[in-house]
Amino acid sequence: MKIKTASFIISNTDVNKCPKDAIPEYAFIGRSNVGKSSLINMITDHSRLAKTSGTPGKTQLINHFKINNEWFLVDLPGYGYARVSKKLRSGFQGFIKDYFEQRQQLACTFVLIDCRHEPQKIDLEFMEYLGENGIPFSIVFTKTDKIKLSELNKNIAFYKRKMTQGAWEEMPKYFISSASASEGKKEILDYIDQINVDLSKL
Numbered sequence: 106m107k108i109k110t111a112s113f114i115i116s117n118t119d120v121n122k123c124p125k126d127a128i129p130e131y132a133f134i135g136r137s138n139v140g141k142s143s144l145i146n147m148i149t150d151h152s153r154l155a156k157t158s159g160t161p162g163k164t165q166l167i168n169h170f171k172i173n174n175e176w177f178l179v180d181l182p183g184y185g186y187a188r189v190s191k192k193l194r195s196g197f198q199g200f201i202k203d204y205f206e207q208r209q210q211l212a213c214t215f216v217l218i219d220c221r222h223e224p225q226k227i228d229l230e231f232m233e234y235l236g237e238n239g240i241p242f243s244i245v246f247t248k249t250d251k252i253k254l255s256e257l258n259k260n261i262a263f264y265k266r267k268m269t270q271g272a273w274e275e276m277p278k279y280f281i282s283s284a285s286a287s288e289g290k291k292e293i294l295d296y297i298d299q300i301n302v303d304l305s306k307l
C-alpha cells in the first residue's frame with residue numbers, strides 16, 4: 106500500500122471524543138520507549154507525524170492520524186513507565202482501557218515488544234487482557250537494528266516458547282521492525298491493507 110496522505114487529526118484522553126468516522130483504525134501500544142511513535146513515522150514516511158523522544162513517557166494522549174483518508178493510525182501512551190504510580194505502571198491509565206474496550210472501529214492493535222528483551226510480565230499480561238476482551242492484535246518486535254540476526258531469531262524463538270507455554274495455543278502473528286533501518290514497513294502496511302479490504306467486503 107502506498108501512503109498518499111497522513112495527517113494529525115486530534116489528541117485526547119476520552120474515547121468519546123475520538124473521531125466518529127466509521128473507518129478502520131489500527132492502534133500502536135507497548136512499553137514506554139519501545140518505539141511506537143517512531144514506527145508510525147516510519148511506516149507513513151512522515152518523520153515528524155508522531156512525536157518521539159529518547160525519554161520514556163513522551164506520548165501521553167490518544168493521537169489519531171488519518172491515512173489516505175481511509176483509515177486511522179492511533180499512537181497511544183506507553184505502559185510500564187517508571188515515573189508514574191505503581192498502580193498505573195502495572196495496569197495502565199483508565200482512558201486507555203476505555204479506548205480498547207469501547208472503540209468499535211479498532212480493527213487491529215499492534216503490540217510492540219523490544220526485540221532485545223526477554224518476555225516481560227507486563228507485555229504478556231497486556232496481551233492476555235486483549236485476548237480476554239476479544240481485541241485482535243499482532244506483535245511487532247522493534248529495534249531489530251540493535252541486535253544481530255542470530256540473536257533476534259533466538260529471542261523470537263524464546264518468545265514463542267514462552268507464549269505457547271502460557272496462555273496461547275499458538276504464537277500470534279508477528280512482524281519484525283526497525284524504525285532506523287525502515288524494516289517491516291511493507292509487511293505491516295500490506296497487512297493493514299488486507300484487513301481494510303476484508304472489512305470493506307462485510
Ligand code: GTP
Pocket residue numbers: 136137138139140141142143144156157158159160161162163164165181182183184247248249250251282283284285286
Ligand atoms: P513513549 O511515547 O514514551 O511511550 O515512547 P514510544 O514507544 O513512542 O517510543 P519512541 O518512538 O518515542 O522512541 C523511543 C526512542 O527509541 C527514541 O530515542 C527513538 O529514536 C528510539 N527508537 C525507536 N525505534 C527505534 C528503532 O527501530 N531503532 C533504534 N535504534 N532506535 C529506535
Ligand code: MG
Pocket residue numbers: 141142143156157163164180181
Ligand atoms: Mg510515543
